[in-house]
Amino acid sequence: MKSRLNDQFPPLTPAVKNPSPIKVGDTANFTCNAENENVTKPVTYTWTKNGTTVSPGTTEPGALLFSPVKKADEGKYVCVAKNDAGSKTSTEEDFVVYFPPLTPAVKNPSPIKVGDTAKFTCNAENENVTKPVTYTWTKNGTTVSPGTTEPGALLFSPVKKADEGKYVCVAKNDAGSKTSTEEDFVVYFPPLTPAVKNPSPIKVGDTAKFTCNAENENVTKPVTYTWTKNGTTVSPGTTEPGALLFSPVKKADEGKYVCVAKNDAGSKTSTEEDFVVYFPPLTPAVKNPSPIKVGDTAKFTCNAENENVTKPVTYTWTKNGTTVSPGTTEPGALLFLTVKKADEGKYVCVAKNDAGSKTSTEVDFVVYFPPLTPAVKNPSPIKVGDTAKFTCNAENENVTKPVTYTWTKNGTTVSPGTTEPGALLFSPVKKADEGKYVCVAKNDAGSKTSTEEDFVVYYSPRIDPEAKMKYDVEGEIGKEASFELFIIAKPTPATTGYIWSKADFKLSNSSSKYEITSGSTSSKLSIKNVTSSDYDNYTCSVQTSGFQAMVFKFKLLKPGGATSPTIMISVLNIHDSCQFHNET
Numbered sequence: 001m002k003s004r005l006n007d008q009f010p011p012l013t014p015a016v017k018n019p020s021p022i023k024v025g026d027t028a029n030f031t032c033n034a035e036n037e038n039v040t041k042p043v044t045y046t047w048t049k050n051g052t053t054v055s056p057g058t059t060e061p062g063a064l065l066f067s068p069v070k071k072a073d074e075g076k077y078v079c080v081a082k083n084d085a086g087s088k089t090s091t092e093e094d095f096v097v098y099f100p101p102l103t104p105a106v107k108n109p110s111p112i113k114v115g116d117t118a119k120f121t122c123n124a125e126n127e128n129v130t131k132p133v134t135y136t137w138t139k140n141g142t143t144v145s146p147g148t149t150e151p152g153a154l155l156f157s158p159v160k161k162a163d164e165g166k167y168v169c170v171a172k173n174d175a176g177s178k179t180s181t182e183e184d185f186v187v188y189f190p191p192l193t194p195a196v197k198n199p200s201p202i203k204v205g206d207t208a209k210f211t212c213n214a215e216n217e218n219v220t221k222p223v224t225y226t227w228t229k230n231g232t233t234v235s236p237g238t239t240e241p242g243a244l245l246f247s248p249v250k251k252a253d254e255g256k257y258v259c260v261a262k263n264d265a266g267s268k269t270s271t272e273e274d275f276v277v278y279f280p281p282l283t284p285a286v287k288n289p290s291p292i293k294v295g296d297t298a299k300f301t302c303n304a305e306n307e308n309v310t311k312p313v314t315y316t317w318t319k320n321g322t323t324v325s326p327g328t329t330e331p332g333a334l335l336f337l338t339v340k341k342a343d344e345g346k347y348v349c350v351a352k353n354d355a356g357s358k359t360s361t362e363v364d365f366v367v368y369f370p371p372l373t374p375a376v377k378n379p380s381p382i383k384v385g386d387t388a389k390f391t392c393n394a395e396n397e398n399v400t401k402p403v404t405y406t407w408t409k410n411g412t413t414v415s416p417g418t419t420e421p422g423a424l425l426f427s428p429v430k431k432a433d434e435g436k437y438v439c440v441a442k443n444d445a446g447s448k449t450s451t452e453e454d455f456v457v458y459y460s461p462r463i464d465p466e467a468k469m470k471y472d473v474e475g476e477i478g479k480e481a482s483f484e485l486f487i488i489a490k491p492t493p494a495t496t497g498y499i500w501s502k503a504d505f506k507l508s509n510s511s512s513k514y515e516i517t518s519g520s521t522s523s524k525l526s527i528k529n530v531t532s533s534d535y536d537n538y539t540c541s542v543q544t545s546g547f548q549a550m551v552f553k554f555k556l557l558k559p560g561g562a563t564s565p566t567i568m569i570s571v572l573n574i575h576d577s578c579q580f581h582n583e584t
Contacts, residue, residue, distance in 0.1 A: 003391040008040040010086030015081045021096040022069050022367045023175045030064035030095075034088055043083045045442075049075040049095075071099050071128045078216030099128045104135075104152075106169050111186040111220075111266040112159050120154035120185075124171030124178055133173045139165045139185075140178040142185030161189050161218045188265035194242075196259050200276040202249050203356055204308060205283060210244035210275075214261030214268055223263045229255045229275075249277055251308040267289035279308045284315075284332075284349045291366040292339050293445045300334035300365075304351030304358055319365075321344045341369050341398050368400045368445030373507030374422075376439050381456040382429050383546060390455075394441030394448055403443045409455075431459045460547040461489035465522065474559045475530040482526040483554045485540050489521070492544070498523035499541040499549075527556065 011034035019028040032045050045062040045478040047054050057065035062081070066073050074097045079090040101124035109118040125133050135152040137144050147155035154170075156163050164187040169180040175567035178387040199208040212225050225242040227234050237245035242261075246253050254277045281304035302315050315332040317324050327335035332351075337341055344367040349360040371394035379388040392405050404421040407414050417425035422441075426433050434457040439450040463469070467486035475481030485498070495518040500507045507514045507525065515526040523542075527534050535556050543549040 007353065008083070008085035009038045011039050011043050011083055011088045013038060014045070014081045016077075016079050016090045016093050018093045018095065018329070019075075020094070021098050021174070022066075023098045023100065024071050025068045028066040028069050028073075028095075029058075029060075030077060030079070030093070032062040032079035032090060033066070034062075034079075040085045040106045040356065041085045043081050046080045046082070046260055048078045055477050066124075069097055071097050073097055079355070098130045098173070099353050100176035101129055101133050101171035101173055101178045103178045104169045104171045104180035106167075106180045106183050108167075108183045108185065111188050111264060112156075113188045113441050114161055114190070115158045117155075117157040118185075119148070119156070120167060120169070120183070122152040122154070122169035122171065122180060124152075124169075126243060130173045130175050133171050136170045138168045138170070143439040159187055161187050185510045188263065189218045190266035191219055191223050191261035191263055191268045193268045194225075194261045194270035194518045196257075196273050198257075198273045198275065200274070201278055202246075202276070203278045203280045205280065205358065206485055207242075207245070207247040208253075208275075209238070209246070210251050210257060210259070210273070212242040212244070212261065212270060214242075215341070217234075220263045220265050223261050226260045226262070228258045228260070234369075249565075250405035251277055251279060277309050278355045281309055281313050281351035281353055281358045282306060283358045284351045284360035286347075286360045288347075288363045288365065290364070291368050291444060292336075293368045293370065294339055294341055296339050297342075298336045298365075299328075299341050300347060300349070300363070302332040302334070302349035302351065302360060304332075304349075310353045310355045313351050316350045318348045318350070336481035339367055341367050343367055353412050368443065369398045370446035371399055371403050371441035371443055371448045372396060373448045374405075374439045374441045374450035375455050376437075376450045378437075378453045378455065380454070381458050382426075384457060385428045386432055387425070387427040388429050388433075388455075389418075389426070390426070390437060390439070390453070390526035392422040392439035392441065392450060394422075394439075400443045400445050401520040406440045406442070408438045408440070410434075413461055429457055433457055433458050456490070458490050458544075458546055461487040461493065461542040461544055461550045463552075464488045472478045472555050472557050472560060472561070475527065475534060475556050475572060476559055477530055477532065479530055480526055480528055481530050481534070481556055482524055483538060483540070483556075484522065484524045485542075485552055486522045487542060489542070489544050489547075491546075493542050495519065497543045499543070500525045501539045502536055525554075530556075 014032045014034040017031040019030060022028040026174060035043050047056055047064045056063060057067065062079070064077065075095055077093045077095050077514040081088050104122045104124040107121045107284060109120060112118040122135050137146055137154045146153060146155065150180045153496055154167065164185055167183045167185050171178050194212045194214040197211045199210060215223050227236055227244045236243060237247065244257065255276055257273045257275055261268050284302045284304040285299045292298045305313050317326055317334045326333060334347065343365060344363055347365050351358050374392045374394040377391045379390060382388040395403050407416055407424045416423060417427065424437065434455055437453045437455050441448050464486040468482060469486060473481055473483055498518040500516055507516065509516050513528055515528065517524045523540060525538065535558055538554045538556065540552045541549045
């Protein structure tokens with residue numbers, strides 16, 4: 001019934017709807033209603049938590065919103081409804097918040113050895129987490145018994161190899177569940193008793209290998225192997241696991257060997273093994289006396305023995321695969337009293353005893369055969385200006401290569417002028433190239449010298465540099481005047497090779513006016529009873545075999561007209577077919 005005061009009616013006692021229990025992180029909404037058709041509007045609602053006013057978190061009348069719910073939101077909540085006619089308070093409501101487990105923290109006891117006791121622990125709780133929390137374990141995705149009543153524990157007693165796997169802990173309460181990260185449970189399994197393979201008996205020089213295996217699919221890897229000989233640790237000589245390598249086997253390797261296999265779970269020791277070594281010949285060491293010259297004495301030696309090798313050792317020799325006589329009773333020797341070219345070949349020494357045999361590497365017996373006496377081809381006689389080539393050959397199929405050739409001229413070494421083996425090139429030939437030439441052929445077996453060869457160079461006539469001649473000659477009327485020409489040439493001209501002329505007129509001894517006297521290297525023109533008509537230019541043409549005629553000019557002057565009383569004669573061309581050049 002409405003109040004008589006101003007016809008206002010106060011709120012009803014608030015009816016509250018409590019959304020809890022609720023999980024942390026969810027959204028929760030209290031509702032509070034204190035109205036009906038009679039209650040005076042408006043009605044305002046306020047909320048308190050543990051006696052303290054809190055914000056409703058929403059504009060919805062009478063609502064109290066948690067979005068998201070937090071553990072701190074737990075408490076005792078009261079709704080107060082108020083209007084102009086008065087106010088009413090709800091009963092106290094407990095807001096219960098469920099807090100899920102934490103992500104489980106797992107302690108993994110592995111790695112652990114087979115036979116030991118191991119315990120995983122798993123904890124997903126703190127003061128906020130809603131109790132109780134239950135724990136379950138899975139191995140490789142399948143739930144397993146924890147083996148203990150200790151909350152969160154997973155017990156292995158004793159540990160077995162089959163317990164290895166991937167384990168996960170799941171923690172669960174009324175607010176939800178959390179799963180741990182996957183944990184590898186590693187179980188160490190000790191080595192088996194090592195199984196050893198003994199390669200002996202074995203021969204000295206061979207390669208031998210012990211093997212030791214202490215593993216199967218259960219044994220924890222890696223397994224390390226160590227070897228002892230007569231109680232002392234030795235190097236395995238290889239990176240192959242469990243192996244003990246001898247390369248090559250030596251007498252000193254004999255002894256009692258033990259293999260020890262070890263991993264993180266323990267170690268095992270093999271039974272003692274005797275390593276027995278046989279002593280065949282060593283690989284023969286051959287001393288090769290070559291290279292050696294034809295005609296010398298040579299001796300191969302072959303030795304395949306030391307203090308360990310079983311005696312006696314016999315030696316045989318082969319040449320190009322065929323057994324040959326050693327030529328001596330000296331053990332291991334192969335003797336050539338007089339080396340022949342035919343002794344060349346590939347030789348092998350084989351050493352043998354009751355323990356086996358060994359073969360030497362193939363040895364080339366090199367027989368040096370000296371050059372032949374050089375055969376020289378002499379290109380002379382040759383003219384100045386031409387190209388000439390000596391050749392020298394001191395080789396055949398027997399002569400050891402390479403053969404080098406050197407040339408001397410008058411005892412002094414000269415350049416060959418070409419890369420052609422054995423050749424001596426002149427291009428062009430000069431007069432100074434004349435001389436006595438010798439070819440020397442040389443190889444690793446020795447050298448041979450050719451006979452001396454005269455290199456003859458032909459050259460055209462030219463003034464004898466040792467002679468002093470008058471170019472301008474003075475002649476007195478009524479007296480005799482003369483010109484003299486001195487030359488050098490090869491070949492020398494015949495006495496008929498000198499032709500004297502005056503103004504293109506050939507002179508001869510046939511007239512009493514002129515007298516011509518010629519030798520091999522000189523010619524003289526005498527003019528009898530000089531007259532004024534004799535004052536003129538004179539020439540002497542000299543012809544030698546194989547060359548063009550050379551012309552030399554003179555002049556007869558009146559007394560007092562000579563300007564150069566003693567000078568070298570000049571040489572001029574007097575017609576196209578006659579040329580002169582100074583040659584050296």
